[in-house]
Structure formats: C-alpha cells, structure tokens
Amino acid sequence: MGSIAKDPREDVIQAWYMDDSDEDQRLPHHREPKEFVSLDKLAELGVLSWRLDADNYETDEELKKIREDRGYSYIDFCEVCPEKLPNYEEKIKNFFEEHLHTDEEIRYAVAGSGYFDVRDVNESWIRVWVKKGGMIVLPAGIYHRFTLDSSNYIKAMRLFVGDPIWTPYNRPHDHLPARQEYVETFVNADGAGLAVNAAA
Numbered sequence: 001m002g003s004i005a006k007d008p009r010e011d012v013i014q015a016w017y018m019d020d021s022d023e024d025q026r027l028p029h030h031r032e033p034k035e036f037v038s039l040d041k042l043a044e045l046g047v048l049s050w051r052l053d054a055d056n057y058e059t060d061e062e063l064k065k066i067r068e069d070r071g072y073s074y075i076d077f078c079e080v081c082p083e084k085l086p087n088y089e090e091k092i093k094n095f096f097e098e099h100l101h102t103d104e105e106i107r108y109a110v111a112g113s114g115y116f117d118v119r120d121v122n123e124s125w126i127r128v129w130v131k132k133g134g135m136i137v138l139p140a141g142i143y144h145r146f147t148l149d150s151s152n153y154i155k156a157m158r159l160f161v162g163d164p165i166w167t168p169y170n171r172p173h174d175h176l177p178a179r180q181e182y183v184e185t186f187v188n189a190d191g192a193g194l195a196v197n198a199a200a
C-alpha cells in the first residue's frame with residue numbers, strides 16, 4: 001500500500017487558522033475543530049518556508065545557497081527575552097501590532113520558537129508556528145504580526161538584501177507601493193494561488 005511522504009518542513013513549521021478569542025496571545029488559538037493550513041497553501045500567499053540544520057547554521061551549505069540565490073547579504077540575530085532584548089515590553093507590544101514592511105521579513109529560528117500570524121486573502125489570521133530549524137520569508141506588503149509562544153523564547157536569524165530596513169508600517173498602510181504590489185500579485189491577480197515555494 002502506498003503512503004504519502006510527510007513534508008519534513010512540517011516538523012518545524014506548522015500553520016493553522018486562528019480562533020477569535022482575546023485570550024493570551026501566546027496560546028495556540030486553534031479553531032474548534034482545528035483547521036491546519038499546508039505550507040503549499042502558505043506559499044500561495046507568498047510565504048516561503050524551509051527546514052534547515054539550526055545546530056550548524058555557520059557551515060550549512062543549504063542556507064548558503066538560499067542566501068546566494070535570494071541575495072540575502074545581511075544577517076544578524078534577534079533574541080527575544082527580557083534579558084537580551086532592550087525595551088523588551090515595548091518591543092513585544094509592537095511586534096504584535098498588525099503591520100507590513102516594504103521588504104521581505106526573513107526569519108530563521110536557530111533556538112526557541114514563536115508565532116508569525118499572517119492575513120490570508122479573506123483577511124482571516126493564519127498562525128505560523130516556527131520552531132528551531134524553521135526559516136520563513138514573509139513577502140513585502142503582507143499584513144502580519146509576531147508573538148512569542150508559551151516557551152517565551154526565540155533566537156532568530158534575521159536576513160536581508162543589502163542594508164536592513166526594519167520599519168513596521170502599522171495597519172492601515174494600503175497606499176504603499178509594497179502593499180499594492182502584494183495585493184496585485186497574491187490577492188487580486190489571475191492565477192493568484194499558483195505561486196510555489198522555490199525550496200519545496
């Protein structure tokens with residue numbers, strides 16, 4: 001009897017539709033019954049994902065190739081915990097405000113885990129749980145937010161093409177070219193939904 005091979009990325013990245021509860025943002029917020037979202041479905045929103053070897057990121061040839069292919073010349077690390085992140089409380093609050101960036105947001109969890117929430121084409125929230133070894137790209141112009149999960153810790157590599165611009169534009173910023181391009185490409189376009197993850 002044949003079996004369908006499991007996507008190895010799903011060991012470190014899972015996604016699901018969120019409920020509407022105002023409970024603690026660090027809880028999973030699954031719907032009842034749970035509604036999982038495949039990583040291919042995420043790719044249709046422009047959200048790309050990889051599973052990488054987080055214990056060897058310094059020598060990882062797969063990461064090197066992704067950086068070369070996509071032009072990610074810049075890296076640094078963002079450790080989200082009170083001891084390591086200056087102005088922790090303010091940053092945590094800001095990360096969870098719905099916002100967009102004019103460039104990709106590229107994050108690779110080298111330790112810990114967290115939730116990147118993204119809006120789908122119908123404005124519903126999809127929660128993307130990124131654990132150690134998971135790397136995601138949020139496209140420029142997608143509305144999103146970030147929160148720690150109940151483990152309360154993530155160390156993320158941040159990557160960028162050239163000099164980094166981290167500016168968040170809190171919703172609404174629909175007039176920005178990056179937002180308009182996102183909507184044309186992934187929300188309104190004929191064939192929207194056909195994008196595929198180059199890494200898959």
Ligand SMILES: CSCCC(=O)/C(O)=C/O
Pocket residue numbers: 078080095105107114144145146154156
């Ligand atoms: C885990 S990195 C901190 C979150 C962040 O940088 C961001 O821009 C969230 O949207």
Ligand SMILES: [Fe+2]
Pocket residue numbers: 099100101105144145168
């Ligand atoms: Fe962001």
